[in-house]
Amino acid sequence: MHWILAVSIFFLFVSSWWMLGLPLPSEVFRFREFPFQLHKNLGITLVMVLAVLLYVRFKHRPAPVTSEAMRPWMQKLAVADHVILYVIIIACCVSGYMSSSYSGWGTTFWWLVEFPNWGYENEALNILYSDIHLWTCWALLAIMAVHISGALYHAFLNDGVVRRMLRL
Amino acid sequence: MATSFSDPATNSPSRGPAWASCLGVVAIVFGIFLTATHGNEWMKQAVIAQPASSEQVAEADCPEDELEEEGISLAECEQLVANIETMTVSRPDWFRGFQMGLAALGTVVAFGSVIIGAALTHYRHWAPAAAILTFGALAAIDIVGFIAVVNAGPLLRALYLWNILLWFLIHMIMTVGAVAGRRSETIDRQIGSQSADGRQPDPDPDWSV
Numbered sequence: 541m542h543w544i545l546a547v548s549i550f551f552l553f554v555s556s557w558w559m560l561g562l563p564l565p566s567e568v569f570r571f572r573e574f575p576f577q578l579h580k581n582l583g584i585t586l587v588m589v590l591a592v593l594l595y596v597r598f599k600h601r602p603a604p605v606t607s608e609a610m611r612p613w614m615q616k617l618a619v620a621d622h623v624i625l626y627v628i629i630i631a632c633c634v635s636g637y638m639s640s641s642y643s644g645w646g647t648t649f650w651w652l653v654e655f656p657n658w659g660y661e662n663e664a665l666n667i668l669y670s671d672i673h674l675w676t677c678w679a680l681l682a683i684m685a686v687h688i689s690g691a692l693y694h695a696f697l698n699d700g701v702v703r704r705m706l707r708l
Numbered sequence: 709m710a711t712s713f714s715d716p717a718t719n720s721p722s723r724g725p726a727w728a729s730c731l732g733v734v735a736i737v738f739g740i741f742l743t744a745t746h747g748n749e750w751m752k753q754a755v756i757a758q759p760a761s762s763e764q765v766a767e768a769d770c771p772e773d774e775l776e777e778e779g780i781s782l783a784e785c786e787q788l789v790a791n792i793e794t795m796t797v798s799r800p801d802w803f804r805g806f807q808m809g810l811a812a813l814g815t816v817v818a819f820g821s822v823i824i825g826a827a828l829t830h831y832r833h834w835a836p837a838a839a840i841l842t843f844g845a846l847a848a849i850d851i852v853g854f855i856a857v858v859n860a861g862p863l864l865r866a867l868y869l870w871n872i873l874l875w876f877l878i879h880m881i882m883t884v885g886a887v888a889g890r891r892s893e894t895i896d897r898q899i900g901s902q903s904a905d906g907r908q909p910d911p912d913p914d915w916s917v
Binding site for chain 2: 553554663706
């Protein structure tokens, strides 16, 4: 589940940078339709997968790390990184969905289920949520850099912590 | 090379050498990036199906409120349409289907490399051989993609070639790292068995692959 989340998040980043370079939607140009719909679907699915992951994480709490290489500040940083990471992922997805709701464009979940729009078409609120979406996503990139650095640090140290992260 | 730290999950000594731990995590990180990149490439080719004609560039729909919302100028808005043309005018007929197939294959193998990376980190006995195969396959996909783009137009070459070359170098380094790591394990085992037999370890073990 962790890997599906990770791939989805990076796909959302890469594809969003590309799709915003597509022509604005019109009668002639409908290039943005599929990528935007996929972006929203993946974002909504990501929140659902994250909810399951958090449920499993709280239900089966892992044993505390006891590596000699893990200093107290690292423990605190690791906990803070995870909490902030989860909060930002949720904030990023929810703000994206709210922005879409106020934009007037509908969301059909995986082209099957019509999602309700939580708001009417409102340009100001669309821009507000769009800005929140943008900045939370930049923050997400930064916090993921910390997350990946931590994993690489423990991998290069070969202290066993990384095997705990990647339990097969 | 292996360290003597204990595994906090089991309190048992950590399994596997340091090279496998390092290469495994590097493979996971790059594998995740590459899965997303190949997936996006597949979508790119799927979405940009028809050529945008020069008349359509003139017809680019750029209402002022949309420009403000997107934070772009009128010239940029028109350029968005021209960008599509960059892809379509430089793309031979065979390129779209070929690139979609290659991207789909790349997505699957790249995600496979994430799993192989996790297996390397856990040092499963089959992981080094599987890593050589998977990283080698990713390098081969890069070479095929490189050749395809070389045979497309100059606009596509400017867009793709450097990225493909970087990925190829990464995959080449990972493949060579897996080959060297696997070989060093064999040498370590040879020296270990000689020591166990009470023989003097060979001062010049056979390093040939």
